[in-house]
Amino acid sequence: MLEHGGLTPPPASASAQSLHPVLREPPDHGDLGSHHCQDHSDEETPTSDELEQFAKQFKQRRIKLGFTQADVGLALGTLYGNVFSQTTICRFEALQLSFKNMCKLKPLLNKWLEEADSSTGSPTSIDKIAAQGRKRKKRTSIEVSVKGVLETHFLKCPKPAAQEISSLADSLQLEKEVVRVWFCNRRQKEKRMTPPGDQQPHEVYSHTVKTDTSCHDL
Known part of the structure; x- marks a missing residue:
C-alpha cells in the first residue's frame, strides 16, 4: 500500500523507485495550472490510497458507460467550466499527475461520474457533449x-x-x-x-x- 506523501517530501535517502508516480511526479505546470479549480479547503485531503482507488474505479466506470477520456475532458469544460485534455484524464487514471493536481481533479471527475451514473439509459447533456466530441471535421472536397x-x-x-x-x-x-x-x-x-x-x-x-x-x- 502507498503512504501519504503529498505534503512532505520523502527523506533524501529514500529511493525514487519505491515511490508511487503520484508522489514522485514533480508539480505539473501545464495540465491543471491554468484552470481555476474549486477551493477544497472544506474538504478532507484524500490519501494516496484513496486517490489510487478512485482512479481505478473511475476508469472502470467510464469504460462501462462507454465514454472516452476525450469525452470526459470535453464534458468537464462544458458542464463545470474546466476544460481538460485527453492526456490529462489519461494521466489521472494512470496516477501520473502530481499529488496536488490529483486532489484538484478528483472532485470534478467524481461529479462527472455521478452525473453520468444518474443519467444512464436516457439522453443527457453528457451524451450530447460526448457525441459532439466524437464528431470529426469532414475533409473538404475541392472541385x-x-x-x-x-x-x-x-x-x-x-x-x-x-x-x-x-x-x-x-x-x-x-x-x-x-x-x-x-x-x-x-x-x-x-x-x-x-x-x-x-x-x-x-x-x-x-x-x-x-x-x-x-x-x-x-
Whole structure:
C-alpha cells in the first residue's frame, strides 16, 4: 500500500523507485495550472490510497458507460467550466499527475461520474457533449475547376501572404483555412517530388502541373 506523501517530501535517502508516480511526479505546470479549480479547503485531503482507488474505479466506470477520456475532458469544460485534455484524464487514471493536481481533479471527475451514473439509459447533456466530441471535421472536397485555379495561383506564388489567401478564398467561395491548408499541402507535395539540389521550384511546377494537379490531403 502507498503512504501519504503529498505534503512532505520523502527523506533524501529514500529511493525514487519505491515511490508511487503520484508522489514522485514533480508539480505539473501545464495540465491543471491554468484552470481555476474549486477551493477544497472544506474538504478532507484524500490519501494516496484513496486517490489510487478512485482512479481505478473511475476508469472502470467510464469504460462501462462507454465514454472516452476525450469525452470526459470535453464534458468537464462544458458542464463545470474546466476544460481538460485527453492526456490529462489519461494521466489521472494512470496516477501520473502530481499529488496536488490529483486532489484538484478528483472532485470534478467524481461529479462527472455521478452525473453520468444518474443519467444512464436516457439522453443527457453528457451524451450530447460526448457525441459532439466524437464528431470529426469532414475533409473538404475541392472541385477540379477550383483546383485548377489554385494550381495556377500556386505557379505564380507558392507561398501567398495571408491577405492573398483571404482574397483567393473569397473569390473561390472557400474558407480561408481550407485555402491555407491546400497551399501548405501543395508545397509539401512539391518537396517530395523534387530531388534535393535539383531545379528551382518554379521550373519544376511547369512540368508537373499538367500531369498531376491533385492534392493528397484535400
